[in-house]
Amino acid sequence: xxxxxxxxxxxxxxxxxxxxxxxxxxxxxxxxxxxxxxxxxxxxxxxxxxxxxxxxxxxxxxxxxxxxxxxxxxxxxxxxxxxxxxxxxxxxxxxxxxxxxxxxxxxxxxxxxxxxxxxxxxxxxxxxxxxxxxxxxxxxxxxxxxxxxxxxxxxxxxxxxxxxxxxxxxxxxxxxxxxxxxxxxxxxxxxxxxxxxxxxxxxxxxxxxxxxxxxxxxxxxxxxxxxxxxxxxxxxxxxxxxxxxxxxxxxxxxxxxxxxxxxxxxxxxxxxxxxxxxxxxxxxxxxxxxxxxxxxxxxxxxxxxxxxxxxxxxxxxxxxxxxxxxxxxxxxxxxxxxxxxxxxxxxxxxxxxxxxxxxxxxxxxxxxxxxxxxxxxxxxxxxxxxxxxxxxxxxxxxxxxxxxxxxxxxxxxxxxxxxxxxxxxxxxxxxxxxxxxxxxxxxxxxx
Numbered sequence: 001x002x003x004x005x006x007x008x009x010x011x012x013x014x015x016x017x018x019x020x021x022x023x024x025x026x027x028x029x030x031x032x033x034x035x036x037x038x039x040x041x042x043x044x045x046x047x048x049x050x051x052x053x054x055x056x057x058x059x060x061x062x063x064x065x066x067x068x069x070x071x072x073x074x075x076x077x078x079x080x081x082x083x084x085x086x087x088x089x090x091x092x093x094x095x096x097x098x099x100x101x102x103x104x105x106x107x108x109x110x111x112x113x114x115x116x117x118x119x120x121x122x123x124x125x126x127x128x129x130x131x132x133x134x135x136x137x138x139x140x141x142x143x144x145x146x147x148x149x150x151x152x153x154x155x156x157x158x159x160x161x162x163x164x165x166x167x168x169x170x171x172x173x174x175x176x177x178x179x180x181x182x183x184x185x186x187x188x189x190x191x192x193x194x195x196x197x198x199x200x201x202x203x204x205x206x207x208x209x210x211x212x213x214x215x216x217x218x219x220x221x222x223x224x225x226x227x228x229x230x231x232x233x234x235x236x237x238x239x240x241x242x243x244x245x246x247x248x249x250x251x252x253x254x255x256x257x258x259x260x261x262x263x264x265x266x267x268x269x270x271x272x273x274x275x276x277x278x279x280x281x282x283x284x285x286x287x288x289x290x291x292x293x294x295x296x297x298x299x300x301x302x303x304x305x306x307x308x309x310x311x312x313x314x315x316x317x318x319x320x321x322x323x324x325x326x327x328x329x330x331x332x333x334x335x336x337x338x339x340x341x342x343x344x345x346x347x348x349x350x351x352x353x354x355x356x357x358x359x360x361x362x363x364x365x366x367x368x369x370x371x372x373x374x375x376x377x378x379x380x381x382x383x384x385x386x387x388x389x390x391x392x393x394x395x396x397x398x399x400x401x402x403x404x405x406x407x408x409x410x411x412x413x414x415x416x417x418x419x420x421x422x423x424x425x426x427x428x429x430x431x432x433x434x435x436x437x438x439x440x441x442x443x444x445x446x447x
Contacts, residue, residue, distance in 0.1 A: 041332045049078075049103075051080065069343075104331035137363055158324035162322070166286050171281055172301060173301045209271050226246070264418055347363045409431075
């Protein structure tokens with residue numbers, strides 16, 4: 001179901017995500033004291049609240065640990081945890097916005113923020129943040145990204161929990177055995193993918209993401225090879241620039257040549273599990289799967305390095321969204337919901353969460369903890385974004401339709417490209433047309 005989610009807002013200046021990195025459905029919880037209705041109410045700050053995790057399964061264990069800590073510190077509040085897979089989260093929230101049954105608090109990352117806020121589903125949090133113990137403690141760039149992604153008027157609808165970055169993981173043991181150099185450039189990446197493949201032995205050089213979440217990874221490969229550093233050229237997107245088309249053609253041609261056939265339908269969980277349990281040379285994902293690789297392979301059989309450098313000698317990557325937590329406007333116990341957010345993003349709990357997730361903490365004190373320098377991919381990602389070697393292409397999270405365009409509208413078409421049923425040019429022209437129309441409508445609405 002595609003929902004129209006246009007809403008008039010002022011234009012906003014995009015905030016660079018690169019600087020950030022430098023450093024199911026159940027009824028709403030209610031203690032009976034809320035005012036009820038769509039506007040919800042403050043409540044007594046006690047009783048039950050419902051929390052929807054936007055990456056259920058993957059982050060369930062750490063969230064349950066944080067919830068236990070919270071309930072110990074706040075015995076008058078009970079948090080009901082509902083884990084929802086990241087691939088299903090937006091549609092479940094959109095359905096609940098239209099039909100009722102939203103939680104009190106839930107994960108609200110930058111990529112879906114504009115869509116939810118345009119439907120008037122989220123509670124503004126600026127005032128609560130200014131009066132809280134978090135004042136001055138959160139990474140200003142992450143806060144800025146979420147303000148910009150909210151649709152354009154600078155209102156804060158989500159409190160940041162973490163930031164992420166794309167990583168190229170590779171099997172050091174397989175590379176050493178094959179006499180290959182580290183895949184620091186796209187040329188070395190393609191050469192390694194080819195040399196490490198022996199399909200008869202079920203050995204492959206790479207695993208490509210063909211299922212849910214495939215578009216962001218494809219964009220990273222396109223812009224990384226083309227060296228184009230802006231998503232827009234005036235009011236028109238650069239996604240279908242001939243250089244990006246050429247990059248996608250080369251990348252998509254890897255499917256079934258140096259990748260498993262199962263990759264066509266693999267989302268990130270299946271892709272990560274396949275890489276961790278098999279003999280595949282390389283995997284593009286992000287910092288979030290680092291701990292999974294450590295558990296499966298140990299620290300000696302793989303490395304996680306920044307994305308390859310292009311022909312220009314510069315590294316170009318697309319921005320990875322900041323994740324966060326928001327209070328839904330229909331909550332009847334907003335006070336308790338805010339207490340949970342404030343606790344979860346405190347230094348100790350934010351550090352605990354991001355250590356488990358392998359991501360960059362939003363709390364400035366948590367970002368100073370020793371584990372960050374010990375987690376090599378996180379350390380290298382931060383360094384790459386401060387040494388002048390990397391340019392970040394900012395994705396248009398502020399467009400209410402961005403998440404729909406970059407997922408439901410085009411993931412099936414990307415599978416057609418992999419299968420050879422659609423050309424890379426037709427695929428990117430289709431996406432460009434949708435993006436240009438969305439941008440024009442956004443500009444018209446925002447003056």
